[in-house]
Every structure is written in C-alpha cells, then in structure tokens.
Amino acid sequence: xxxxxxxxxxxxxxxxxxxxxxxxxxxxxxxxxxxxxxxxxxxxxxxxxxxxxxxxxxxxxxxxxxxxxxxxxxxxxxxxxxxxxxxxxxxxxxxxxxxxxxxxxxxxxxxxxxxxxxxxxxxxxxxxxxxxxxxxxxxxxxxxxxxxxxxxxxxxxxxxxxxxxxxxxxxxxxxxxxxxxxxxxxxxxxxxxxxxxxxxxxxxxxxxxxxxxxxxxxxxxxxxxxxxxxxxxxxxxxxxxxxxxxxxxxxxxxxxxxxxxxxxxxxxxxxxxxxxxxxxxxxxxxxxxxxxxxxxxxxxxxxxxxxxxxxxxxx
Amino acid sequence: xxxxxxxxxxxxxxxxxxxxxxxxxxxxxxxxxxxxxxxxxxxxxxxxxxxxxxxxxxxxxxxxxxxxxxxxxxxxxxxxxxxxxxxxxxxxxxxxxxxxxxxxxxxxxxxxxxxxxxxxxxxxxxxxxxxxxxxxxxxxxxxxxxxxxxxxxxxxxxxxxxxxxxxxxxxxxxxxxxxxxxxxxxxxxxxxxxxxxxxxxxxxxxxxxxxxxxxxxxxxxxxxxxxxxxxxxxxxxxxxxxxxxxxxxxxxxxxxxxxxxxxxxxxxxxxxxxxxxxxxxxxxxxx
Numbered sequence: 001x002x003x004x005x006x007x008x009x010x011x012x013x014x015x016x017x018x019x020x021x022x023x024x025x026x027x028x029x030x031x032x033x034x035x036x037x038x039x040x041x042x043x044x045x046x047x048x049x050x051x052x053x054x055x056x057x058x059x060x061x062x063x064x065x066x067x068x069x070x071x072x073x074x075x076x077x078x079x080x081x082x083x084x085x086x087x088x089x090x091x092x093x094x095x096x097x098x099x100x101x102x103x104x105x106x107x108x109x110x111x112x113x114x115x116x117x118x119x120x121x122x123x124x125x126x127x128x129x130x131x132x133x134x135x136x137x138x139x140x141x142x143x144x145x146x147x148x149x150x151x152x153x154x155x156x157x158x159x160x161x162x163x164x165x166x167x168x169x170x171x172x173x174x175x176x177x178x179x180x181x182x183x184x185x186x187x188x189x190x191x192x193x194x195x196x197x198x199x200x201x202x203x204x205x206x207x208x209x210x211x212x213x214x215x216x217x218x219x220x221x222x223x224x225x226x227x228x229x230x231x232x233x234x235x236x237x238x239x240x241x242x243x244x245x246x247x248x249x250x251x252x253x254x255x256x257x258x259x260x261x262x263x264x265x266x267x268x269x270x271x272x273x274x275x276x277x278x279x280x281x282x283x284x285x286x287x288x289x290x291x292x293x294x295x296x297x298x299x300x301x302x303x304x305x306x307x308x309x310x311x312x313x314x315x
Numbered sequence: 316x317x318x319x320x321x322x323x324x325x326x327x328x329x330x331x332x333x334x335x336x337x338x339x340x341x342x343x344x345x346x347x348x349x350x351x352x353x354x355x356x357x358x359x360x361x362x363x364x365x366x367x368x369x370x371x372x373x374x375x376x377x378x379x380x381x382x383x384x385x386x387x388x389x390x391x392x393x394x395x396x397x398x399x400x401x402x403x404x405x406x407x408x409x410x411x412x413x414x415x416x417x418x419x420x421x422x423x424x425x426x427x428x429x430x431x432x433x434x435x436x437x438x439x440x441x442x443x444x445x446x447x448x449x450x451x452x453x454x455x456x457x458x459x460x461x462x463x464x465x466x467x468x469x470x471x472x473x474x475x476x477x478x479x480x481x482x483x484x485x486x487x488x489x490x491x492x493x494x495x496x497x498x499x500x501x502x503x504x505x506x507x508x509x510x511x512x513x514x515x516x517x518x519x520x521x522x523x524x525x526x527x528x529x530x531x532x533x534x535x536x537x538x539x540x541x542x543x544x545x546x547x548x549x550x551x552x553x554x555x556x557x558x559x560x561x562x563x564x565x566x567x568x569x570x571x572x573x574x575x576x577x578x579x580x581x582x583x584x585x586x587x588x589x590x591x592x593x594x595x596x597x598x599x600x601x602x
Contacts, residue, residue, distance in 0.1 A: 064595075070514060071513055218374040218375055219374065219540065219581065219584040219585055220374065220580055220581065220584045222584065223583070223584035226594070227594065227598065230594055230595055230598040231598045234595075234598050234599055245514050246514075246586060247514070247588075248586040248587065249586035251588035251591055252590050252591055252592075253594055253595065255595075272591060272592075275591060285515055286515060289515045289517060289518055291543045291544060291546070292589075293542060293543040293546070293570065293586075293587050293589075294570065294587065295589065
C-alpha cells in the first residue's frame with residue numbers, strides 16, 4: 001500500500017486520538033473547534049422562510065458530528081451559515097459562529113469580511129458539497145483544478161511545490177497521482193468525489209463540512225469513500241460535520257449526532273444515545289423509518305398499520 | 316373492492332403468473348466509428364405470482380431497471396420471452412393493451428411521472444377510460460374516488476382536483492400507485508418506488524404497496540438498491556450484478572446467510588447502526 005506509506009510520511013496531527021472517542025463526558029472530549037450559538041437564518045422572500053431557528057452546535061477537534069434531517073429541514077442552510085457561504089436572499093438574522101483556531105485565536109466568523117473571509121474559507125473550514133463530483137470543471141484537468149486552489153490561496157507557492165502537493169493529495173484520497181492529467185469525464189463518480197475531497201483537504205483545514213458527500217454514489221463506492229474519510233480524519237485530525245438523511249449510516253460512523261427538524265435542532269447526543277435512548281418523538285420516528293438490516297422485523301412492517309399516520313405527519 | 320372483481324377472479328386460476336424466461340438485452344453503444352455491445356441483461360428468468368413480491372436488488376448499471384422496462388413492455392428483449400399466465404405476451408396492438416391492463420409500472424420519480432398541468436383526477440380517469448371504455452362518466456368518477464381511498468388519499472374529494480405540485484412526494488407516489496391499479500392490474504413493477512422520497516414517508520408507501528399486494532393478491536416486482544427493505548417487503552430476493560442474477564433465494568436466507576461474494580460485498584457496504592463505532596475502531600487499528 002503505497003498510499004498508506006505516503007500518508008504516514010505527512011502525518012501532522014498532534015490531536016489526541018481520544019478526541020473522537022464516544023462514551024466520554026462530552027464536556028471533556030477535546031476542545032471545541034467550532035461553536036455556533038443560537039443561529040437563525042431566514043430566506044427573505046415573500047413570505048419570509050425561517051430556515052434555521054436558534055440552532056446551537058459545538059464541534060470538537062477531530063470529532064465527527066452527524067447532522068441528520070429530511071429535505072427542507074435547514075441542515076444545508078445551517079452548514080452554509082457555518083462557512084459564511086449564504087447568498088441573498090438567505091440572511092443570518094441572529095446568533096454567532098466562532099471558530100477556535102489551533103493557534104489559540106478565536107475567530108468571529110459572522111464578522112469576517114473581504115480578504116479575512118477569503119483566507120478563512122477553505123483554509124480553516126472547507127466543504128464538500130452535495131453532488132459535488134459533478135461540480136468539477138469538465139474542460140480542466142484534475143491537475144489544473146488542484147493547482148488552482150494553491151494559486152488562489154497560497155500565491156507564494158512555487159509550481160514544483162504545487163505539483164508535489166497535488167500528487168500527495170491524490171494519493172492521500174486513494175487516487176493514483178497519474179490521474180492528475182485526467183479530465184473529470186475520464187473518472188468514475190467515486191473517483192471524482194475523492195478528487196473533491198482532495199481539494200477540500202488541500203489547505204489542511206481544521207474542519208470539513210460534508211453535505212451528503214456520498215448520497216449519489218452506489219453503496220459499495222460509498223462505503224469505500226466513507227472509510228477513506230474516517231482514515232484521513234484519524235491521520236490528519238480534522239473535525240467533520242457530516243450531513244445526511246441516512247441516520248443508520250450516521251449512527252455507524254458519528255461520534256455525536258444532531259437531529260434537525262423544521263430549522264431546529266431537536267436532539268443532540270452521542271451516536272449511542274441517539275440510537276439506544278432517543279428522547280425526541282421525531283428522532284424515534286426517523287429511527288423507525290429504517291427497517292433493521294439484520295435484526296428482527298419491526299412490528300410496523302407489513303402490517304400497514306400507521307402508514308397513513310406517518311404520511312400525514314410529514315405531508 | 317367491487318372495481319376489482321374481474322381482476323381478482325382472474326388471479327384465482329392456478330396458471331396466473333408473469334414469467335420472465337431467459338431474458339437477454341444487449342445495447343449497441345456507438346462512439347464515433349467504433350461500436351461495442353453492452354450486455355445489460357444476461358439470461359434472466361423468474362416468475363411473479365399473485366400475492367408474492369420478488370425483490371430485484373443491485374447497484375446502478377446492474378440491469379435491474381432494464382428488466383423493469385422489459386417487463387412493462389417499454390423495451391423489447393434481444394432474446395427470451397415474457398409469458399403472462401403461461402402464454403407468450405404480445406408486442407403490439409390490442410393484445411399489448413390487454414397486457415398493460417394486467418401489468419403496470421410505478422416509476423421512481425413521482426415528480427416526473429405526473430403531468431403538472433392536469434389535476435390528479437385526470438391521471439386516474441385516463442387509464443380508466445382507455446381500459447374500460449364502456450364505463451359512464453359517473454362510474455368513472457366513482458372509480459377515481461375509490462382508487463384514491465384505496466391508496467389512503469382520503470377523503471378522495473380533497474385530492475382529486477388538486478394538481479401534482481400541491482401534493483407531497485409521498486402523496487404523489489400514492490397517486491402513481493392508484494394509477495397503476497386503475498386498469499385493474501394484477502402485476503406491479505415498482506422501480507425504486509421510494510428512493511426519491513423523504514425517509515420518514517418511505518415505509519408508509521411500502522406498507523401501502525404490501526397491504527394492497529396482500530388484499531388484492533397482486534404480484535409485485537420490487538426493484539431497489541436497499542437491502543433492508545428488500546428483506547422486509549419481499550418473499551424472494553434476486554441479486555443482480557452486471558446483468559446477471561448471481562444469487563437468489565428466500566429473502567431472510569439471502570440477507571442473513573448470503574452465499575455469493577457479491578451479495579456479501581453489498582451487505583458489508585450497507586449501513587447498519589448495530590455496527591456503531593466499528594468502522595472508526597477498524598480505521599484506528601490500521602484497517
């Protein structure tokens with residue numbers, strides 16, 4: 001595995017492995033890296049849509065936080081808010097987002113502007129967008145697109161350094177560096193998504209926000225990419241906000257999970273707590289929406305009972 | 316279920332079945348002067364019976380949707396045949412219309428399969444008029460209401476005159492099921508019927524399909540990539556890989572005791588909350 005060898009060579013975490021362990025008192029688990037307090041976001045249309053209502057989350061170093069909810073619940077809007085990517089008519093109407101830099105400096109994300117904002121984005125918090133494997137530029141080689149990240153954000157970097165770092169990034173995500181010369185259409189969907197993850201890793205971010213990063217991919221490919229994300233997080237120590245409607249997947253891979261409904265975070269807890277002892281009705285309903293793969297058949301299956309009620313609630 | 320009297324009496328005959336026999340579908344792919352053959356479906360056989368559900372599982376590109384399209388006569392097989400109640404099925408004319416009365420399809424996308432210009436009523440009246448030309452307008456109106464009640468869009472009067480965009484995804488998919496039932500179908504081909512719906516309403520739609528299947532003795536081909544619902548909503552699972560059925564058997568057996576390597580790979584890749592934390596531990600220990 002040349003990939004593992006290379007990755008070991010550039011290991012620069014310094015983050016205690018315990019940071020991601022579940023079952024420890026949350027207050028003692030690593031230090032916070034991103035804190036959102038009481039965030040509200042509105043779409044200023046007629047009538048205004050309150051997409052996020054007073055959401056608070058704390059992301060710890062090296063932690064994988066799952067953000068679960070159905071379409072329209074505000075999870076993507078919240079993610080955009082964390083990274084200051086909101087565009088009109090979306091407007092953050094309240095709350096604060098603070099990034100706790102590894103240097104010890106706290107950055108008020110909401111107050112960032114101009115050059116400071118540009119520097120913050122991607123180098124501190126990067127993002128892998130929903131269906132982003134289709135957002136690679138079709139007429140640019142992978143090399144050019146990776147180099148672009150450095151020419152934009154690291155103008156002092158020499159070409160040879162850019163090339164070396166781009167190759168390193170590809171091997172890091174399990175793609176042969178020979179693929180630098182490829183164009184997006186020559187890559188499979190899974191490989192394109194790995195390239196997107198490489199781009200998100202390019203500037204060594206402390207936080208990666210991943211919005212449905214694998215939803216459009218087949219399960220076997222999806223599993224490979226999730227394993228890669230977990231492996232990279234272990235090695236590089238970044239924290240992840242993983243957004244999806246796939247609660248079983250989140251329970252499997254997250255340290256903590258936040259459940260979102262109608263703009264509010266209705267429940268937060270460790271993956272274990274959410275799975276074994278959910279307290280909010282909606283969490284219970286989401287959990288019961290996924291029949292068990294290997295466990296007993298739920299009573300609600302094949303009885304048809306309650307199917308109308310479930311539908312009615314969400315309709 | 317008076318509207319369904321004729322259909323159900325038909326299924327009581329022992330020969331009632333929809334059989335795929337040695338289905339093959341090849342596509343010729345052209346790029347410039349070069350062309351190659353894609354073997355989308357290779358020698359696939361199975362038999363749908365009244366009151367039973369067969370799940371066809373596999374990843375995208377495995378050929379499962381091509382099978383659905385052939386079963387619904389939207390695509391002609393390159394070789395092999397489809398037998399309805401033991402008789403070779405027709406390819407055109409009035410015999411095709413009669414085939415479509417018996418075999419109907421529910422598509423994946425409830426947003427694309429209903430015409431946004433027409434009210435729900437129109438979508439159900441049309442198949443009724445086509446397949447039951449002797450019904451009066453009054454009778455058709457009554458049938459529309461009955462169909463909507465059967466898919467639990469009730470009271471029917473509040474849904475019949477709405478347009479598709481006024482319904483949620485789950486409600487639209489219920490309309491699609493009602494439309495499939497309208498001609499009096501005995502066999503339903505459901506191609507990923509819930510994969511585009513929000514998770515909390517998926518089971519409701521699947522439960523509805525299961526309930527109709529039981530009550531009206533429908534034969535259902537459930538096409539999905541989701542192994543968990545395949546296990547719970549079908550009697551038999553066929554696992555497809557690159558156009559071939561690599562494993563088949565009773566649902567519980569295929570999921571709990573898979574034999575083929577590909578089935579094992581699929582199951583290993585499926586999310587399972589009972590494996591909480593395991594992937595992280597594996598990765599941490601150098602996996």
